[in-house]
Amino acid sequence: GKPGTTVGKLVFNTSMTGYHEILTDPSYAGEMITFTFPLIGIYGTSPEDAQSAGIHARGVLVSELSHSADSWRADRTLNDLLLYEGLTGISGIDTRQLTRHLRDQGEMLGVITSELDEAAARSELVKHPDFGEQDLVTEVTCAEPYSVAPRDGSSRYTVAAYDFGIKRGILTCLAERGCTVHVFPATATADELMGVDPDGVFLSNGPGDPERMDYALPHVKQLIDGVPLFGICLGHQLLARALDIPTYRLKFGNRGANHPVLELDSGRAHISSQNHSYAVALDDGPAGRPAAAEHGRSRAPLGADRPQAPYPHPLNGEVLVTHLNINDSSNEGIALRNRPVFSVQYHPEGCPGPRDNTYLFDRFVSLFNGG
Missing domain, CATH: 3.40.50.880 (Class I glutamine amidotransferase (GATase) domain)
Incomplete structure (x- = not known):
């Protein structure tokens, strides 16, 4: 996705497929989506799958991102879509460990950044309003x-x-x-x-x-x-x-x-x-x-x-x-x-x-x- 910093509510989704529909679902506004399935993006994205005019999530977290689009329906890779929509994400993390943490500790605010140190990233979290206080x-x-x-x-x-x-x-x-x-x-x-x-x-x-x-x-x-x-x-x-x-x-x-x-x-x-x-x-x-x-x-x-x-x-x-x-x-x-x-x-x-x-x-x- 796009380099930068994004803050949102950390949640997890257990679906094996359907990432394009999930990302374009307006119900995910304000949320950073952790995909539990280990490989995301293998069949690319298709306009027919979009559930709204754009992506409403605040960020994406995946274990491994596929850079191919192995489907005759695909018009671009998932990473190309994230870049087009200006969405920041992260790959190469243990999403299942993160999911267990969210399961045990509950949903919480999170930050993804490619430009801030840890102290600055934590300050972004402090400034962000609680997700329960927003009319999304x-x-x-x-x-x-x-x-x-x-x-x-x-x-x-x-x-x-x-x-x-x-x-x-x-x-x-x-x-x-x-x-x-x-x-x-x-x-x-x-x-x-x-x-x-x-x-x-x-x-x-x-x-x-x-x-x-x-x-x-x-x-x-x-x-x-x-x-x-x-x-x-x-x-x-x-x-x-x-x-x-x-x-x-x-x-x-x-x-x-x-x-x-x-x-x-x-x-x-x-x-x-x-x-x-x-x-x-x-x-x-x-x-x-x-x-x-x-x-x-x-x-x-x-x-x-x-x-x-x-x-x-x-x-x-x-x-x-x-x-x-x-x-x-x-x-x-x-x-x-x-x-x-x-x-x-x-x-x-x-x-x-x-x-x-x-x-x-x-x-x-x-x-x-x-x-």
Whole structure:
């Protein structure tokens, strides 16, 4: 990447592939990504894989960087992309040891530099604001509304979407199901979204702490009582907060394309793509938070004693827990009992990752006709 100095929140991602999609995911704004897979960049990068107009991460850490682009789809190497985007990275380090450190100590600020000594680099860390204090959504949301329609022109539905850092893969999944998606900035009002007469409302993924987004909560609350609503990742957390359910910071977050999620209604396990530092507090742990808030991951198995659907939360009898993380038992999905409103913590579109969960987009669209 580009020589220089960069500061950001150190996180790790366990995906074996999909580095281009990860780097261009706006949810990584403000973060320096440690890739646990030992060799990154072997198939280069392709514009078709980009999830937004540019790279939003603050830095990249890899064990070994491939300087080839061994794919007929590639238009440049990963290093060429990093140079083009002006992103600073580092290679040749033990990323798995670093990952173990982050797992044990939790996410923390880090600095990558090719020009400062250790003392100067440490001073950069001291000057940098805590990552929990920043509203990163304002850095990645669109400046003006725009629309995405099905490529074949067969638009049957209208969706109004909040752009908190929306990925192109999500827009594609909606367009493939006949939806024209009107995308609005994060600061848009509920009335603006309803002004396009939508069949449904979508709350997108995005970076940072949902507690920094009080400006959006009144509008999400207003939208709950309207047309069908579907939220993903940050959108899931904002929906929960609009229902007076708190969120909390995980010790080291969940990032990767191999996270198992249990759908309580069917009892089926799905492999999911995830990228989040915060979670919805729906367990009975300390201060109303799951054990994951204290230890990063709870290893208690989900067996016969797992919560059964429907699982009304005591904070609001209308809320049902629909999905749980099999690794740490954290919340992965909620729905309202008597309204067409639901959300999930993970990314059903994949990009990168498995496509096991695209059925959730079908479920969303089915609600447009009262399904």
